[in-house]
Amino acid sequence: MRQAVDSHAKGDQAIGVLVAVHRIEPAAGVEMLREVSQHTNVRLRPVAGMVIDWALGEFLPPSVGRELEAALRRRVGAGDDSDQPG
Template identity: 50%
Template sequence: MTIGNDDLLKKIASLEEEVGQLRQAVVSHAVIDQAIGVVITHGSLRPDQGWHILKTVSQHTNTKLREIAEQIVQWPHCGWLPESTRRALEAALARG
């Protein structure tokens, strides 16, 4: 059975797209892990609590988890969080 050039090109394009998506997922996962570290350090929490806080902030601000994670990772460097993120983080930490 032979595969035509068009089929090979389609398969290559599909695989390249999949690789791009996997690379993005790895980067997102790393940023989220870093943000959990910032949250657990800031709030003196366990890692599972940090994950819960991060999800809660994302839900209460209606912001994608990856965006919240990026903001929180940058926070120690720039000393600033968007107001809505800061309020949601403080509230989530207060609730535990």
């Protein structure tokens, strides 16, 4: 039960990071995390942790950064990339 609560909280925090940084809707943040998880073959919880760590100034693995950028482009189109992760 505790692991489920922690996992849910981590996912919510990562969605919040994506919403704040990229000015997207929460549903788009959820989909972005899912897509990154699927395209990198990394489970959702570790992807969420990487996004949170990135927001705190840590290194974002290049494969995850590329997939986040691609997922964002699919949602908002290619525009100003100054907010792009990586």
